[in-house]
Each structure stands twice: as C-alpha cells, then as structure tokens.
Amino acid sequence: MKIILRLLISAGAIAVAVKLLPGVHVSGGWQTYLILAIVLAAINFFIKPVLLLLTLPLSILTLGLFTVVLNAALVFLATKIVPGFTVDSFLYAVYFGVVLAIVNGVLKRLDD
Secondary structure, X not given: OHHHHHHHHHHHHHHHHHHHOOOEEEOOOHHXXXXXXXXXXXXXXXXXXXXXXXXXXXXXXXXXXXXXXXXXXXXXXXXXXXXXXXEOOHHHHHHHHHHHHHHHHHHHHHHO
8 A cells, every 4th residue: 555655756856856947748647657666666766776876986986966967867768668658858857856856755754
C-alpha cells in the first residue's frame, strides 16, 4: 500500500512540475503521469545507482554537482521510454529534476 501511495505522490509531483515548467510537456491523462512516475522510479532504482558508481570520481571532482547532470540525463531517458512525455531542452530537464525533487520532498513530508 505504501508503494502505491508513493507512486501517486510522485505522479502528483510530476503534474506540479509540468505546470510550473513551460518546456516540459505531458500529453494524455492521469495514466501518463502514473506511467511516468513508475518509469522514473524504476530508472532511479535500477540504473541510477550504477551510473552514480561509475561517475563517482567526476561527482567528487565537481563536489556532487554532476549528479544534477546525471538526473537530467535520466529524465531524457524517460522521454524515450514514455510516449507523450517530452522535454524541450537539457536545461528544462535539469529544472524538472530539481522541481521534482523539491515537490516530492514536500509531499513526502506531508505523508509521514
């Protein structure tokens, strides 16, 4: 039950981020938001740890700022997987990742 609630919170955070950022577009209904939340969760669970480990020296060199670039790259990966989800530029992918992290954090605080 907790997983479903977290996915719904993530879908809500994605909806807020799409409303705030004009360069991020989701066509379709709530199903697209939910699919995007599932895909981003899977990417963050399976692919992100491996990439973080491989890019650890670069992350140390940039004092962790390369993680933001990595998050944007993973958002672009999600655009290739989820039909109806597009991001106009790399900068909007960075903004999307930051807004998504902030809104997710606030919504998870309300959940706990």
